[in-house]
Amino acid sequence: MYESYWGLTVKPFENTPDPRFLYASPKHEEGLSRLLYGIRERKGAVMLTGVFGCGKTLLGHTLFQELEKDLYNTAFVVNPRMEALDLLRFIAHELGGKEMPNNKADVLVLLKEILMNNLRDGKETVVIIDEAHTVEDPIVFEEIRLLLNMQLTDRFLITILLLGQPELTAAVNSNKQFSQRIAIRYHLDPLSDKETSEYIAHRLRVAGRQEALFEPTALSFIHKHSGGIPRRINQIADMALFVGFSQKAKEVNAELIEEAIKSLEG
Incomplete structure (x- = not known):
């Protein structure tokens, strides 16, 4: 409505995760750098926290766009507030799984097959879980931890990025084994x-x-x-x-x- 009046081509302050509008403050650059480092060095699990509205989702979408499709097979989970099995099935689907099993054992077999196929094709597997603080069932974090067990003797087969509000830290720390798997943590300040x-x-x-x-x-x-x-x-x-x-x-x-x-x- 007001764009032409102010000499604008589009509205500049929409609250949508449009990577074009990413302002690379030192804080946001550092956050993005740590996420990329965790992926490229195959660190397994990385956690980015920050208060509501500080730019975590925009960083996630920017990262998703930056990862070359011929080198990375990436799943982006927008809403992880679901049962553990549903989350595993959703991740498998986002990574390209076709025939989706209904029981957990078969879903895990499918996921392992996807990870090995990606490895064979020279691709890294990345899962970005936004709004991770909304996970209510601790079993979900345990299943995410178990995904990290899908590894070779010298490397992880999957990198998992958790993005969420500060309360995510306490939720992750309540699972000691999972907490110890978080190789990189960063808090995004205002x-x-x-x-x-x-x-x-x-x-x-x-x-x-x-x-x-x-x-x-x-x-x-x-x-x-x-x-x-x-x-x-x-x-x-x-x-x-x-x-x-x-x-x-x-x-x-x-x-x-x-x-x-x-x-x-x-």
């Missing part, structure tokens, strides 16, 4: 004041606007009220652009940010 300003400028550039649009005081106000959480930054900035458009403003100042926050909070 953006700083400076990074928030750079984040907003980056998304505006991707959306087609090179000139500054938010006043410095507006940027500081957004950081203060968002806590540096990208999802919240997007909500405030998007509403501010809409309010500014409706008022025919020339730029976004602190007053518009305040109005946007009031609109969002009711």
Whole structure:
């Protein structure tokens, strides 16, 4: 609605995991680097945590797109809140399994066959589990741990990436054997004041606007009220652009940010 008014080609602050809009803050670069290191060095299991809306899912989708399809066979689990057998069957399906068995033993046989076929074809097998903190049944984590037992004497046949909110750490640590299998852990912190300003400028550039649009005081106000959480930054900035458009403003100042926050909070 407001794109052409502000000289934009697309909305810059949509809360969707579009890799085009990934702002490579030092924190996000480090998180992505650790995920890639875990995959390329076949570390077995990697865990990335962060508060709601800090960019974990976007990192996961960016990683998914970056992994070369001729070198990696990757399954992306968006919602792991399911029974252990259902999760195993879903992973097998995402990795290319055709005839899907109904009992666990046969599903595990199928998964082992897929992993060995990938190895033969020169491909690594990667499973990305987003929202892993939503797993309710501890048996699910035990089954994930057992997948890591599918290995050769000198290497893992599968790399599992767990992405989730901070409570994921306690859930994983409650299974001591599984916790010990997590080779790499990284916590994604919120953006700083400076990074928030750079984040907003980056998304505006991707959306087609090179000139500054938010006043410095507006940027500081957004950081203060968002806590540096990208999802919240997007909500405030998007509403501010809409309010500014409706008022025919020339730029976004602190007053518009305040109005946007009031609109969002009711």
